[in-house]
Amino acid sequence: MATSVLDELLVAARRRSRADARISSLAELRREVGRMPAARRFESTLRAAQRVSVIAEAKRSSPSAGAFDLRAGPAAVAELSRDYTAAGVAALSILTEPTRFGGSDDDLVAAARIGLPVLRKDFVVDAYGVWQARALGADAVLLIVRALGDDLLRMLITTAGEAGLDALVEVHDGAELERALDADATLIGVNARDLATLEVDLDASLPLLRHASDAGATVVAESAIAGPEDVARASEAGAAAVLVGTSLLRTGDPGGAAARLVHAAPRRTPAPSLPLASRTAVKACGMRTEAGIRAAVAADADLVGFVLDQRSSRAVAEDRAAELIGILRGPRPVLVFRAPSRDEVVEALNRTGAAGIQLAGYDTPPSWLTDVAGPLEVVIGVVHAPRSVTDALRGAEAWTAAGATHVLLDGAPAAVGGGSGSGAPVEIARRLGRIVPV
Secondary structure, X not given: OOOOHHHHHHHHHHHHHHHHHHHOOHHHHHHHHHOOOOOOOXXXXXXXXXXXXXXXXXXXXXXXXXXXXXXXXXXXXXXXHHHHHHHOOOEEEEEOOOOOOOOOHHHXXXXXXXXXXXXXXXXXXXXXXXXXXHHOOOOEEEEXXXXXXXXXXXXXXXXXXXXXXXXXXXXXXXXXXXXXXXXXXXXXXXXXXXXXXXXXXXXXXXXXXXXXXXXXXXXXXXXXOOOHHHHHHHHHOOOOXXXXXXXXXXXXXXXXXXXXXXXXXXXXXXXXXXXXXXXXXXXXXXXXXXXXXXXXXXXXXXXXXXXXXXXXXXXXOHHHHHHHHHHOOOOEEEEEEEOOOHXXXXXXXXXXXXXXXXXXXXXXXXXXXXXXXXXXXXXXXXXXOOOOHHHHHHHHHHHHHHOOXXXXXXOXXXXXXXXXXXXXXXXXXXXXXXXXXX
């Protein structure tokens, strides 16, 4: 049976991975990544954008289009990346595959210094490639479903989260899309090009874009984007972004062509989002004594929680909470409830003088929250026992849309959550935190 271009690329990728691992081990890469600042947010940038985002690509050649007019060396990629940035693109895609695309790891290093979120576009076949992508400065890594088994796909998505990267999971047909969704991918690229035959069919990709978007994913349309009309069609099908390379590089003025696409990009309804804090907020919860208040202040906590649900072992009486709030200086007080009524919340706020609430015990935000949240400084919505990152993201965005200023993940189910102290799975929290603040 004849081998496809993809088969050849995967063989070359495995060979490169083994060779690179002999130079820098996986353990060395992990230590290097541990010393790096946090990666820029790739998926979050696309998901929260008010227009369809353009991800502009740098490559010197491709199996389908041949060679492009991009000089050798990382300086040329840096120059092109600056042109793309000036054009207003949302992110960059950098080919590092050397055998058929003319890329190099140095190209990625150069582009990452420009400032935009950067995708390493290569044929990742193992955990080494994921960690290497981050060590080179990438903010996202491409995972091609067709190239990976189910267990390996899920493992590499998890590894990307551990490395602090977003994973763009690429599919071409319905079966691959279902595999991506089953693997809990939240950022999905639908490639209109069949990597086995190199044929392109934008029409066939449109239903996949819609299905992925309806499933809650951040969706990127890849290949077959030649102009504003194609961007509009992808947008109507649910794409939050388009990844464009060949049509830009063929023009002789990739920066100018990118600017025209950005200018013509349709408006879209962004996902509900919260501003990214300069540092992680700390809440000391379960306060019942003056000593606890002093300890929270000394620890420079941002928030202090008073659990009013009397079923909790950490509960405090409402009048005692009012006394403690009266002596609190610095951290903002938050009343912690489990499935309260609107009247219970309003009355407790009035009696204690608090200006913050945490609402647990709900599967979805209560309908009255929008009215109550307006004058409050802090509204924390609790997402209970999420089964997946997709599930947690859906819950976090529902709370944000309802007026929450913060989202908290709780490992306990809604029936027992709220002041329980049960943490959510680290893997889910880690990946969700790349998309929305939690």
